[in-house]
Amino acid sequence: MTNTAVRGVRWAGRARGLAVRLWTVPVVVAVWEVAARAVESVYFPPPSAILARLRELWFSGPPARLFLSDAAIADFVPSLGHLFGGWALACLGGIALGVAIGRSRTLAGYVDPLIEFGRAIPPPTLIPLFIVLFKADTRMQLATIVYGVIWPVLVNSVDGARYVDRLHIETARVFGLSRAERLVMVILPAAAPKIFAGLRLSLSLALILMVVAELVGSATSGIGYELIYTQQNFDLPGMWGTIAVLGVLGFLLNSSFLVVERRTLSWHRRAGRKG
Amino acid sequence: MLDVVNLTHTYGSGPDAHRALGGIDLKVSEGELVCVVGPSGCGKSTLLRSIAGLVRPTGGEVRVKGRPVSGTPDDLAVVFQDYSRSLFPWLSVRDNVALPLRRRGLDRAARRAAAAEALAAVSLESAAAKYPWQLSGGMQQRVAIARALAYRPSLLLMDEPFGSVDAQTREDLEDLVLAVRGHHRMTIVLITHDIDESVYVGDRVVVLTRAPAVVAADLRVDLPGPRDQIATRELPAFVHLRAEVSRLVRGRPEFGPEEFNTVPPHTTTSPLVKTPSHLTKE
Numbered sequence: 001m002t003n004t005a006v007r008g009v010r011w012a013g014r015a016r017g018l019a020v021r022l023w024t025v026p027v028v029v030a031v032w033e034v035a036a037r038a039v040e041s042v043y044f045p046p047p048s049a050i051l052a053r054l055r056e057l058w059f060s061g062p063p064a065r066l067f068l069s070d071a072a073i074a075d076f077v078p079s080l081g082h083l084f085g086g087w088a089l090a091c092l093g094g095i096a097l098g099v100a101i102g103r104s105r106t107l108a109g110y111v112d113p114l115i116e117f118g119r120a121i122p123p124p125t126l127i128p129l130f131i132v133l134f135k136a137d138t139r140m141q142l143a144t145i146v147y148g149v150i151w152p153v154l155v156n157s158v159d160g161a162r163y164v165d166r167l168h169i170e171t172a173r174v175f176g177l178s179r180a181e182r183l184v185m186v187i188l189p190a191a192a193p194k195i196f197a198g199l200r201l202s203l204s205l206a207l208i209l210m211v212v213a214e215l216v217g218s219a220t221s222g223i224g225y226e227l228i229y230t231q232q233n234f235d236l237p238g239m240w241g242t243i244a245v246l247g248v249l250g251f252l253l254n255s256s257f258l259v260v261e262r263r264t265l266s267w268h269r270r271a272g273r274k275g
Numbered sequence: 276m277l278d279v280v281n282l283t284h285t286y287g288s289g290p291d292a293h294r295a296l297g298g299i300d301l302k303v304s305e306g307e308l309v310c311v312v313g314p315s316g317c318g319k320s321t322l323l324r325s326i327a328g329l330v331r332p333t334g335g336e337v338r339v340k341g342r343p344v345s346g347t348p349d350d351l352a353v354v355f356q357d358y359s360r361s362l363f364p365w366l367s368v369r370d371n372v373a374l375p376l377r378r379r380g381l382d383r384a385a386r387r388a389a390a391a392e393a394l395a396a397v398s399l400e401s402a403a404a405k406y407p408w409q410l411s412g413g414m415q416q417r418v419a420i421a422r423a424l425a426y427r428p429s430l431l432l433m434d435e436p437f438g439s440v441d442a443q444t445r446e447d448l449e450d451l452v453l454a455v456r457g458h459h460r461m462t463i464v465l466i467t468h469d470i471d472e473s474v475y476v477g478d479r480v481v482v483l484t485r486a487p488a489v490v491a492a493d494l495r496v497d498l499p500g501p502r503d504q505i506a507t508r509e510l511p512a513f514v515h516l517r518a519e520v521s522r523l524v525r526g527r528p529e530f531g532p533e534e535f536n537t538v539p540p541h542t543t544t545s546p547l548v549k550t551p552s553h554l555t556k557e
Contacts, residue, residue, distance in 0.1 A: 167360040174353045175375030189365040271408040
């Protein structure tokens with residue numbers, strides 16, 4: 001069999017697997033549609049109405065822009081900007097600080113109790129403080145996300161860096177790798193499986209906190225703002241639509257992250273399966 | 276090449292302190308292959324780690340090429356027993372071998388070429404693109420040896436390098452070490468608990484006492500080369516020497532080191548009967 005044929009068969013297999021896993025989705029949507037039409041409750045509009053409202057709200061743009069309307073861009077760009085910006089800041093800070101703490105017993109002794117206390121504070125409780133500090137603008141939303149999502153990255157990075165195999169470090173020292181090389185070539189890869197677990201957790205937390213910050217702040221755009229706005233205007237199909245968009249967004253974020261993680265850590269997955 | 280002067284090391288302090296090394300003196304000249312044997316837990320590894328600069332000894336001095344060791348010496352490579360933890364699982368075999376060469380100031384192409392050459396020396400050129408965990412234990416240890424070879428150290432330390440592989444692989448690896456040493460003219464210090472192995476591969480066998488370890492005996496191995504797994508091991512001189520090392524390791528030195536050096540090469544032990552070392556009777 002040629003390579004292309006093999007690939008074709010594999011794709012067919014994958015498509016079949018996907019179909020087997022996803023068949024419940026249209027069934028549930030259909031049942032929901034029928035039930036909602038039968039009940040005729042304003043609180044539970046049928047999916048068709050939700051989709052129609054969504055289209056009107058966000059997806060009536062030109063095909064070249066993936067059907068995104070101006071309103072969608074005005075809402076999605078700031079929301080996703082806060083989400084990714086806050087997440088990226090938390091990742092950089094969490095990894096840098098975590099690796100430093102993991103590699104230094106002295107530093108760990110000083111900051112361990114602080115970390116335990118800091119991560120015990122539920123992130124939304126700090127929103128009033130951030131509002132006072134940052135006047136409820138972008139900085140307040142970023143601060144909420146960064147503070148909320150840094151902990152999983154930090155704690156996992158500490159753990160990963162602390163338990164790097166001693167023999168890995170000694171091998172690197174014997175062969176004369178500098179401190180910087182040891183960090184980049186040995187400590188970070190060895191800690192990567194743990195770090196990635198933290199990154200994934202914090203990505204889903206970032207989405208939650210993005211919405212929370214937009215709900216309580218005085219935002220004038222954003223997906224969370226749209227959620228509260230549609231609710232206050234009794235636009236229930238719009239509210240349901242926003243919820244659905246957030247669900248799809250979370251699903252896409254997690255799936256894309258998994259793809260990156262699989263690629264980066266393929267050695268770890270395959271070595272683990274073997275031994 | 277290597278001078279160890281009155282080396283002492285104590286782990287911990289107070290009543291729990293463990294004196295691992297009690298004053299070791301050892302000289303290894305350029306091109307020699309010296310095996311260090313001793314009872315388990317006697318401090319062999321501590322000695323090796325002190326030479327490698329991984330442990331700061333509490334007393335005495337280690338000099339490599341006349342310079343006192345502080346930190347890990349430039350010109351030194353180590354092959355550890357635990358190859359699976361010493362090789363980096365996130366790097367391919369080729370990259371594992373090439374990694375230390377960054378310090379040699381080679382560019383990427385030169386590093387790859389040197390890695391390929393070293394892998395060829397251990398007959399693993401076909402495994403270059405694989406990952407270490409895709410290889411058998413013996414092959415992984417060959418990768419570790421290739422990594423050390425590519426580094427071209429003037430001093431190679433081996434810490435029970437063949438302790439975790441099966442008997443057949445072990446013999447192959449012993450011969451591999453003898454072969455590459457012939458090509459590269461390295462000085463090698465090999466730590467082992469296997470008495471047969473120490474006599475088979477060594478130019479000298481240094482026997483350590485129980486902890487706190489001192490040198491109990493320093494024996495010259497006068498066996499004809501090239502060595503052969505079967506022929507060498509049936510030589511009366513081999514059998515005799517192995518028995519001697521065996522007695523010394525168990526701490527019942529009937530012969531003092533000086534006295535031993537004058538013992539005639541032929542003894543009553545039959546060259547045809549290979550007595551298991553634990554049955555050797557004085």
